[in-house]
Amino acid sequence: MKRTAPMIILALGGFVLLVAYFIPYTQGWGEDAALWFDILAAIAFILGGGNLLKIHLKKMSDKVPGWGYSAVCVASFLAMLTVGLLKIGVHPNEQFPDYRWSGTYDQVGSPFWWLYEYGFKPLTATMFAMLAFYVASAAFRAFRAKNFEAILLLGTAFIILLGRTFAGVFLTGFIPEDSPMAGLKLENLTMYVMQVFNTAGNRAIMIGIALGVASTSLKVLLGVDRSYLGSGEE
Amino acid sequence: MYEFFKNLDRRWVFLLMLLAVAVPILLEAKFPEKATGLATAVFTEVENLEAGAPVLLAFDFDPASEGELGPMATAFVRHCCEKKLRMYFLTLWPVGPRMVEDAVARVIKADFPELKYGDDWVNLGYKSGYEGVIKVIVTDLKQLYTTDHFGTSIGNIPMMEHIQSVQDFDLVINVSAGYAGTKEWVQYASTPFPNIRIVAGCTGVQAPLLYPYIPSQLPGLLGAIKGAAEYEKLVLDKYGANHPVRDADGNPVLDEDGNPVIPGKYLEGIRRMGPQMVAHILMIMLIIVGNVIYFVERSREGR
Amino acid sequence: MNRETTVWTVVFLLGAVLLAIRGVMVGGLFGTAYVKVDEREFVKVATDDGETLWVDAHDEDALDYDLTQAPESDRRRWTTAEQATPIEYQQAVADDPNQTQYRFSLSRTLGIWIAAFFTLAIFSFLYKDNPFYKVAESVVVGVSAAYWMVVGFWNVLVPNLFGMIEPRLVNTWAMPGLDSTENHWIFIVPLVFGIMLLMRLSPKGSWIARWPLAFFIGVFCGIRLLGFLHADFLSQIRNSVVSLYVTDGGGMDILWDSLRNLILVIGVLACLVYFFFSFEHKGMVGRTARLGIWFLMITFGAGFGFTVMGRIALLAIRLEFLFDDWLWLIDPTSKRLADVAGMLMPSLSIIT
Numbered sequence: 001m002k003r004t005a006p007m008i009i010l011a012l013g014g015f016v017l018l019v020a021y022f023i024p025y026t027q028g029w030g031e032d033a034a035l036w037f038d039i040l041a042a043i044a045f046i047l048g049g050g051n052l053l054k055i056h057l058k059k060m061s062d063k064v065p066g067w068g069y070s071a072v073c074v075a076s077f078l079a080m081l082t083v084g085l086l087k088i089g090v091h092p093n094e095q096f097p098d099y100r101w102s103g104t105y106d107q108v109g110s111p112f113w114w115l116y117e118y119g120f121k122p123l124t125a126t127m128f129a130m131l132a133f134y135v136a137s138a139a140f141r142a143f144r145a146k147n148f149e150a151i152l153l154l155g156t157a158f159i160i161l162l163g164r165t166f167a168g169v170f171l172t173g174f175i176p177e178d179s180p181m182a183g184l185k186l187e188n189l190t191m192y193v194m195q196v197f198n199t200a201g202n203r204a205i206m207i208g209i210a211l212g213v214a215s216t217s218l219k220v221l222l223g224v225d226r227s228y229l230g231s232g233e234e
Numbered sequence: 235m236y237e238f239f240k241n242l243d244r245r246w247v248f249l250l251m252l253l254a255v256a257v258p259i260l261l262e263a264k265f266p267e268k269a270t271g272l273a274t275a276v277f278t279e280v281e282n283l284e285a286g287a288p289v290l291l292a293f294d295f296d297p298a299s300e301g302e303l304g305p306m307a308t309a310f311v312r313h314c315c316e317k318k319l320r321m322y323f324l325t326l327w328p329v330g331p332r333m334v335e336d337a338v339a340r341v342i343k344a345d346f347p348e349l350k351y352g353d354d355w356v357n358l359g360y361k362s363g364y365e366g367v368i369k370v371i372v373t374d375l376k377q378l379y380t381t382d383h384f385g386t387s388i389g390n391i392p393m394m395e396h397i398q399s400v401q402d403f404d405l406v407i408n409v410s411a412g413y414a415g416t417k418e419w420v421q422y423a424s425t426p427f428p429n430i431r432i433v434a435g436c437t438g439v440q441a442p443l444l445y446p447y448i449p450s451q452l453p454g455l456l457g458a459i460k461g462a463a464e465y466e467k468l469v470l471d472k473y474g475a476n477h478p479v480r481d482a483d484g485n486p487v488l489d490e491d492g493n494p495v496i497p498g499k500y501l502e503g504i505r506r507m508g509p510q511m512v513a514h515i516l517m518i519m520l521i522i523v524g525n526v527i528y529f530v531e532r533s534r535e536g537r
Numbered sequence: 538m539n540r541e542t543t544v545w546t547v548v549f550l551l552g553a554v555l556l557a558i559r560g561v562m563v564g565g566l567f568g569t570a571y572v573k574v575d576e577r578e579f580v581k582v583a584t585d586d587g588e589t590l591w592v593d594a595h596d597e598d599a600l601d602y603d604l605t606q607a608p609e610s611d612r613r614r615w616t617t618a619e620q621a622t623p624i625e626y627q628q629a630v631a632d633d634p635n636q637t638q639y640r641f642s643l644s645r646t647l648g649i650w651i652a653a654f655f656t657l658a659i660f661s662f663l664y665k666d667n668p669f670y671k672v673a674e675s676v677v678v679g680v681s682a683a684y685w686m687v688v689g690f691w692n693v694l695v696p697n698l699f700g701m702i703e704p705r706l707v708n709t710w711a712m713p714g715l716d717s718t719e720n721h722w723i724f725i726v727p728l729v730f731g732i733m734l735l736m737r738l739s740p741k742g743s744w745i746a747r748w749p750l751a752f753f754i755g756v757f758c759g760i761r762l763l764g765f766l767h768a769d770f771l772s773q774i775r776n777s778v779v780s781l782y783v784t785d786g787g788g789m790d791i792l793w794d795s796l797r798n799l800i801l802v803i804g805v806l807a808c809l810v811y812f813f814f815s816f817e818h819k820g821m822v823g824r825t826a827r828l829g830i831w832f833l834m835i836t837f838g839a840g841f842g843f844t845v846m847g848r849i850a851l852l853a854i855r856l857e858f859l860f861d862d863w864l865w866l867i868d869p870t871s872k873r874l875a876d877v878a879g880m881l882m883p884s885l886s887i888i889t
Contacts, residue, residue, distance in 0.1 A: 164843075
């Protein structure tokens, strides 16, 4: 029962979507299934938050090395959650001034907005900005033209890096636009590489991935692949 | 020299990258931009719409990718406002509503205050489920979006009256940072329903992966900050002087050549191409130096 | 004092000195934020039809009603604060030194400085892992998780779950704009599934979460299977069927377009042959697979070039924040008067 019921639910959910695609009468069932999927996705956020609390509270209670950082994490989590869920500092909607909860949770000027604007936004943006440095370091330390294939890769990278900036325009600016050699201008070469070679390669990869996704999805729907059920010890 | 580069601490490379980006920003280096075919295709798709045409703007990105996609979002909203299109905003990303609000504050509220919420633009907000959302709204949008982002019932918003699904929009403009984004819109909207036309702006990481969809499933694509800069140039060439910087008396501020100064918010993409170029040249030099070291090392080992 | 502590102390002292010098150059505090304050008042009035509605006391429509008779219980007041640029604040003060509409915002100024500190804390990891980075990392983890929970609750659960099961209840406390009064009891199913999903947090009852997870995975597989087959398999095959002899256009265009289509078709086929691992890559198959590898290398090179492009733009916007909003070294969006910005560098523009 613990393993059979989920398999049946999975198969039902999946095949409703498949059938709804082909039979117009059942389209509404597919929409309902997708709607429930969307609602469960929102509840999964609550699960994620709960899991975070569970892990970090355990670290704090066990006083593992670095538990102070867990305390910071939990404190910032609870602060953001409280001001957001309770809509603290949020003015009511102008159409319904007597409903205290009618304003939007992310109203500009509210504490939730402040934490987003001056906490969440700079932190996530900077985390991703760090990648620029790692890309430079990786290029210096790892990119070696060891064989013909690597030379092809690096050569294409050079064409793209130059062609997508003013440097490419400047370097091949001496070639007239209307000459037969205009295709060798770096910006035109870049376009050609992207529209022909890149498209060909990515199209083949896409076809391969599509077949892989189709086979994996079918295996899961038909119960051949049951890895989502876990180890089966429960 | 060889030993120095061979054992170079990577933190010096980090410092070089920091300088390569910081110095052009401080010098406010700008270079000329020329639009390529794909950016022109995106521009033409929007430009060919009639005033009052409904357009869905799906802003599927977050602050982490705002550097690349923020300028695109601003340019798209401005173009739609100049064309007097009816704008419907939504997002598949949880942080997307703030991206929508930022673009609205930067463009509509600042330069187009005559546009009325509910008649000219509406913010439908965020719904969870990624492609599950697209799957529902391509056939029945109001089943999922019962209210807008501010809690107003959909039935009470005048511009929602004739919109039943995504198929009722003349164009879908998607600004996407990853999953869920342009790929999902193509897979679940424009492919099964060819009457849905989508143009997109995406990050540099995504752009090469979306080329196979061009042009049948995706008529136009802006890739990375270069695509944003090209699109900004096209919008500026057509509508540039409409909303110049104004002084305290409301008169346009003029530059040395007597031309109205364009607000910096409409030049973000073009502005960021300066540090982009210097950093690219640095990357090429780093790869060349790294390979020189490699070949010298190999020849020494060969001896 | 060990070496690491010495380095951090020196860095902080140097930073403080540089900030002080910057303050002297600007002639005061920099990285400040200003707001335009608006006092809002809404009054409940009775219309001629006997209905009640709320009017904005500062709106033109309010002139149609006598607001003076409304009791305090029928009035709601609050203050909104809109972002204003330093230039707007300075112009307002210049026009009327006693004005109070444009004000310095302590909370937003503190916010800018905290955001700058967080940015530098994250960047400090490039030198070495350190407690400032770890604190910043912990904050972002906590704040992100809570943000997603709040967004999911207010954007989805309230209107699309509770608002469908019992719309009248949701209407009275959270969403007065919700029109629907019909109960959709079927939505109790996703509510029950959701509660079962949360049982994953329980040590003993986590097996119950398999049911909603199975539904989730099933629907996900159903959606993806068809989406990928249609858009990424069938449509891509159709897009690859292109004319190898293009007759549109004239002159050299026919040659170049035909060559482009030929290379495209050969490329797709060669790459697909490479992915056929069931056949040994020998002879003709091997040579074709090798050609496929070359196409893939060009593809990956293009991908690398675009990835670099993407990453650098993200760094550029962070540095723009530090130089513009915090240190006031540049002013690309003309937010401040030139003499206050204290711009150090001449602008370098090669726009022709």
